[in-house]
Amino acid sequence: MKRCLILSLWLCSLGAQAAADSxxxxxxxxxxxxxxxxxxxxxxxxxxxxxxxxxxxxxxxxxxxxxxxxxxxxxxxxxxxxxxxxxxxxxxxxxxxxxxxxxTSQRSHVVAAASDEVAKNMDGLTTYVDLVSLLIEEKHDGLREARRIADKFGARVVGAIPPLNVYQLRLPVNDLEQRDAMILRMGSEVSVDAVIIEESAPERGEEGSGRDPGDIDQGEEWAANRFMDALYYYQRRIAASRIPVQPVRVGVIEREVDFDAPGFSDYRGGCNHAQTCLYARDGNRPSSHGTHVAGIIAAQDQGFLPGLGKQSPGFEVIVERNSDAGITANIAASVNLVEDGVRVLNWSWGIHRIGARDVKGERVDSLVRSGLAMSGYEELLEEFFLWLRAEHPDVVVVNSAGNGASWSGADEYRLPSSFITEQLLVVGGHQRSDNTVAVEDPQHVRKRHSSNIDMRVDVSAAACIHPVAGALAHCGTSYATPLVTATVAAMLSINPALTPQQLRMLLRRSALTLGTEQDFEAMDAEDLTAPILPSERGGQLNHPDLGRSARLDMQRALDLAVQSRERVR
Missing domain, CATH: 2.60.40.10 (Immunoglobulins)
Incomplete structure (x- = not known):
């Protein structure tokens, strides 16, 4: 009888623990x-x-x-x-x-459309019917002007990104014909710089196609970027040098993280700043895009920042999306995160305009938008980067190049990677080759077949992961991007004074290479990244790396960050 009572209490205790952990x-x-x-x-x-x-x-x-x-x-x-x-x-x-x-206590918040507030446009894309955003000229009081225009057209102001002078309106319309007529009239207002429409149902992640085998060795893929070497270096070098490393806050624009997935189960409650802390809404799928992206940065079993060990100064990783209101919500969340002290933003997302062509001349069908939507997004992104440069010049955005096998820098067809600004790092993707050669050899990896390319891409990183048992490999520039984000965060913990321009310079100087071509072709050539220049190899005109594409070397990048700090002592 006593044994039964003990067993019953033990089972009840297990049940209570399970309930508490749910x-x-x-x-x-x-x-x-x-x-x-x-x-x-x-x-x-x-x-x-x-x-x-x-x-x-x-x-x-x-x-x-x-x-x-x-x-x-x-x-x-x-x-x-x-x-x-x-x-x-x-x-x-x-x-x-x-x-x-x-x-967040910040002011930027936008509203997502409900399922009955969207429709299919002429291109077959889902678009918001009665929600649009106005980008007001900076010389005007944005809220006052938005309310004036709303009153004039019988609309209501329902959301805002005040630092960018962007205000979201709900229009008194019932279909796309009425909407388009009204936004034409609103766009002609003297104070309106652009009208932004949303073309997005909840978006799938920017992963690549599934043409890869399911036996990807993630450790081998990451070894091409010296992932473990970088962890070992940070743990030993920081301790030996006694560099006073600084905490860094990282923002990740994603919906959610599955806290039942391996590597996330211990993220509970508050943050004591002893190690990496992760803040995110909970999802239901360990294979979700946000779980993968955040996991590369912060998963406790294999993420880079937790792997820095006891030498870590403490990293806060904030996974945030603001709402499901598409690109506008991405920017609203980004503005709030920057105002909350984030130094590095991970953007594993991007869009192509309808009509974009890949390197073979075929139409790109990955995350396409209409010309009307693209023009508004371009104005919104331009305003964001102008604000970033003026108010937060120390913040760096790390963006995926895209998976359309197209050109990342084609500003008419690709956003946001086509923007030319020091505060935007663009990341392409590579994959382990079949060649049995040393990590340093350019043939150790091959260009990821779906990765967008060209001179606008700053550096490439491993694009394939194998996150959960029994799942097929996931590949795409979305997963290369957080490897660079985590590296940049660690570099900033070593030397917080590094500017975005200096971070790019150190990433390129430290880079390994890939590819066989050694040339400086026109911008439409099929180079994966901008070719390495003599200035990035100490002015050596005969260096074998010149003209090749840049491949992330995480260990060497940390070493250069240490050297950059020691030089100013």
Whole structure:
């Protein structure tokens, strides 16, 4: 009888632990009045809640129960102006803690269309019917002007990206014909620089095609970028040199992370800054795009930043999307993250314009948009990078080159990688070749068949991962990009004074090579990246690397970051 009682208590304990570990924050976004200057209202949906009101932590403080409304799996948080502040938020209930998410006090928030608020346009693309955004000329008071235009056309201002003078309007229209007529009239307003329309249902990730075998060896792929060598170097060199490394905050523009996936199960509650901390909404698929991208940076079992070990100064990785409002939401989230102190932004996304051609002359069908949408996105992205240069010149954006086997720098057909700015690093993808040669040999890897190419690509990195048992390999520039992001974050922890221009220079100087061609052809040549120049090899005109494409060398990049710090001592 006693044994049965003990067994029963043990089973109950296991059940309680399982219930406590099932607490997950699935959604968190601004709701109510988005344009108010006072308090904020946030709507949260969770799984695994018990029968009572959970404890809600914002940073190191508990939210008072009076500021929380609770119904089933949903909480409404009402934050006063005094209580506002960007910080991680998590729940505690039944002895367990949820995944932490990032709650921003910044002002940029846009609204996503519901399923009955979208339609198919002439190109067969999903587009928003009654939600558009206005980019107001900077000399105008954006909110006042947006409200004036809204009143004139019977619309309402429902969202905003104030630092960019962008305001989202809900139009009094029922179909695309009415919408297009109204945006033509709004676009003719003297104060309106551009009208931005959204062409996106929830987007698939920018992964490549599935033409690769399922037996990809991830360790071998990453060895081509000296992944483990870089970890070993950081752990030993930082300790030996006693460099006072600094914490770095990283932003990842993705929807969610599956906290049941290997490598994420221990990310619970607050961040003690001892090691890497991850803030994200919880997803249901370990094979999701966001889980893969965030995992390369921050998974505890194989992510680069946690692998830095006890020498790590503490990294905060914020996975954020703002809402499902397409490219506009990506930019709104990016603005908030930058204002919250992020130094490195990971953009594993991009779009092609309808009509783009790949290197074989075939039409690109990867993440295409119409010319009308592309023109608005181009204006929005241009405004973002102008703001970044003026207000946050130390921030660097790391962007995937794309998987259309096309040209990444074709500004009429590819965004955002085609932008020419020091604060944008563009990453192509390579894959392990069949050649049995040393890592240093250019033939150690081959160009990833679907990777976009040309002079605008700054560096390439391993594009293939094998994340979960039984799953096929995932390949694409989306997964090459976070390898560069993690490297840049580690470089900044060593020398926070490095500028985006210097980071690019060090990545290129430290790069390994790939490819056989040694030439300086026209911009439409099929080079994977911009060819390595004599200035990137110490002025040696006969150096064998010249003219070849640049391949990320994570260990050497960290070494140059250390040297850059030692030179200024």
């Amino acid at each position: 607490l997950r924050i699935k959604q968190l976004q601004r709701c109510g009045e988005l344009l108010g200057e006072g308090g904020q209202q946030w709507c949260l949906r969770a799984e695994g809640l018990g029968g009572g009101l959970p404890t809600v932590w914002l940073g190191g403080a508990k939210l008072p129960p009076a500021s929380i409304e609770w119904q089933d799996d949903r909480l409404t948080l009402k934050l006063t102006h005094q209580a506002r502040g960007s910080a991680p938020l998590w729940l505690e209930d039944g002895g367990g803690s949820s995944n932490p998410v990032w709650l």
